[in-house]
Amino acid sequence: LRRPRYPPLPPGPPADPFIGHLRIAPTSDFGISFYNMGKTYGNLMHLNIFGRITVVVNSVRVAAELMEKRRSSSKYNDRALLRVFRIMGWTENLAFIPYGRTFQRHRRMFKEAFNKKASLNHRPVQLFEARVLAKNLMKEPDNWAKLLTRFSTAVILRIVHGHHVVSEYDPLVKLAEEEGWALTQLGSVGANLLDVFPFLQYMPSWFPGTHYAQFAREHYPKVREMYELPLRDVLERMAQGTAAESVMASQLSALHREGDRVGYTVEDIKGVAATSYIAGAETTASTLFSFMLAMVLHPECQLRAQAELDRVVGTNRLPEFDDRPSLPYLECLLQETFRWNHPLPTGVPHRVTADDVYDGMFIPEGSIIIPNIRGMTWDESLYADPFTFDPTRFLPMPEGRNEPFSGATWGFGRRVCPGRHLADASLWIAIAMLLSTVQISKAVDEDGNEIMPEVAFITSFTR
Numbered sequence: 001l002r003r004p005r006y007p008p009l010p011p012g013p014p015a016d017p018f019i020g021h022l023r024i025a026p027t028s029d030f031g032i033s034f035y036n037m038g039k040t041y042g043n044l045m046h047l048n049i050f051g052r053i054t055v056v057v058n059s060v061r062v063a064a065e066l067m068e069k070r071r072s073s074s075k076y077n078d079r080a081l082l083r084v085f086r087i088m089g090w091t092e093n094l095a096f097i098p099y100g101r102t103f104q105r106h107r108r109m110f111k112e113a114f115n116k117k118a119s120l121n122h123r124p125v126q127l128f129e130a131r132v133l134a135k136n137l138m139k140e141p142d143n144w145a146k147l148l149t150r151f152s153t154a155v156i157l158r159i160v161h162g163h164h165v166v167s168e169y170d171p172l173v174k175l176a177e178e179e180g181w182a183l184t185q186l187g188s189v190g191a192n193l194l195d196v197f198p199f200l201q202y203m204p205s206w207f208p209g210t211h212y213a214q215f216a217r218e219h220y221p222k223v224r225e226m227y228e229l230p231l232r233d234v235l236e237r238m239a240q241g242t243a244a245e246s247v248m249a250s251q252l253s254a255l256h257r258e259g260d261r262v263g264y265t266v267e268d269i270k271g272v273a274a275t276s277y278i279a280g281a282e283t284t285a286s287t288l289f290s291f292m293l294a295m296v297l298h299p300e301c302q303l304r305a306q307a308e309l310d311r312v313v314g315t316n317r318l319p320e321f322d323d324r325p326s327l328p329y330l331e332c333l334l335q336e337t338f339r340w341n342h343p344l345p346t347g348v349p350h351r352v353t354a355d356d357v358y359d360g361m362f363i364p365e366g367s368i369i370i371p372n373i374r375g376m377t378w379d380e381s382l383y384a385d386p387f388t389f390d391p392t393r394f395l396p397m398p399e400g401r402n403e404p405f406s407g408a409t410w411g412f413g414r415r416v417c418p419g420r421h422l423a424d425a426s427l428w429i430a431i432a433m434l435l436s437t438v439q440i441s442k443a444v445d446e447d448g449n450e451i452m453p454e455v456a457f458i459t460s461f462t463r
């Protein structure tokens with residue numbers, strides 16, 4: 001028998017026998033490393049580690065063609081098995097659920113809770129929490145980082161659990177923030193040694209490469225508590241008749257009313273709630289941190305946005321969602337924040353469920369696809385001077401360059417972020433509120449001189 005002839009894999013660096021690209025595969029700041037490799041190997045390139053193929057996509061056009069536009073795009077809806085998250089207890093988590101019936105069930109639940117129309121119902125909570133953020137920031141400006149994190153947590157907890165955050169000692173907030181942090185300590189998604197060498201999870205903790213498994217095991221009880229605590233809390237309040245409106249309460253009521261016909265279980269409800277927090281709070285907070293940094297580094301952008309707010313909103317009231325279409329520069333500011341420093345630089349990896357050929361290149365079944373958002377947002381064919389924070393790039397000519405908003409912000413295909421309408425609205429109202437109420441500037445030393453902040457990031461799952 002003759003073996004069928006396959007087209008070549010996408011380009012990649014020279015590889016060693018057996019171990020493939022192990023010696024040259026990046027070990028940190030993957031987004032930037034993949035971007036740099038893409039300069040040599042192109043928008044679609046591959047790495048092979050012990051026979052496991054990882055395909056890196058550095059262009060929005062190629063990612064959209066692969067995962068959205070072609071007939072064979074449905075082959076790209078699966079997720080890699082990310083072992084370390086499972087060990088940690090994140091089992092009912094849509095972001096890690098393989099393509100199949102459970103995926104469809106969770107996806108539908110997310111859609112019902114957070115689609116464009118449903119997200120409009122969440123606006124009063126977002127507006128309220130944005131005002132709380134501005135008020136607290138005026139009282140405690142030094143506490144800005146904590147307050148931004150608290151805003152992101154409070155919006156999700158209130159919408160999903162009906163839980164009103166009033167104190168920083170709140171057990172649910174503490175648990176959620178701790179486990180949100182723990183998730184960022186697991187290295188880059190899909191690149192963990194545990195996924196290449198599953199046997200590492202069974203090795204003793206002194207064995208090289210087992211660090212992440214050990215860390216994940218230590219967090220297991222608390223992660224599981226993240227599934228249980230909100231449910232107990234909501235059920236208790238429902239029994240007392242004091243439960244606020246929330247995604248969880250309405251799903252539980254539907255289950256109670258309709259039983260099996262509703263198509264999901266209590267386990268699913270717990271999963272959607274815990275996932276909403278873990279996928280939504282850190283990403284939102286991270287984007288707000290980048291926004292603050294951009295404002296500190298580019299005071300001219302802040303002044304321009306504030307002038308626009310003064311013109312449109314005036315000085316007698318605070319901004320509201322209805323103002324959004326009248327604030328084009330503010331829109332550009334938000335979009336440039338996403339482009340300049342996206343909170344998920346390498347997105348969430350997809351997995352290919354059947355052999356595919358794209359543009360004469362072979363993508364074998366089981367390949368991991370990394371949509372390198374970092375590379376996509378620095379794409380020089382779309383963005384002139386891509387490293388510079390410049391919101392005017394999106395404005396029409398001659399003032400701007402008419403460059404497109406990033407098509408990578410929310411990911412691709414059937415896995416596109418289901419929380420995007422919620423996240424987008426939270427971020428918009430938060431930055432509109434901040435720019436209307438406070439001045440963001442560099443700290444000053446004892447002599448009144450401005451302190452230039454060190455621009456440094458921690459990059460793992462999120463940035």
Ligand code: HEM
Nearest residue numbers: 094095276279280283284348410411412415416417419423
């Ligand atoms: C700034 C905020 C956010 C950004 C930039 C963001 C971005 C993303 C990206 C890039 C993906 C990967 C999509 C893909 O695989 O191609 C994703 C997935 C996901 N996001 Fe978001 N997200 C944000 C906020 C949220 C919020 C608020 C929620 C929930 C309420 C959420 C829930 C999810 C879930 C559940 C997934 C996994 C979807 C799946 O695997 O089918 N995200 N997000």
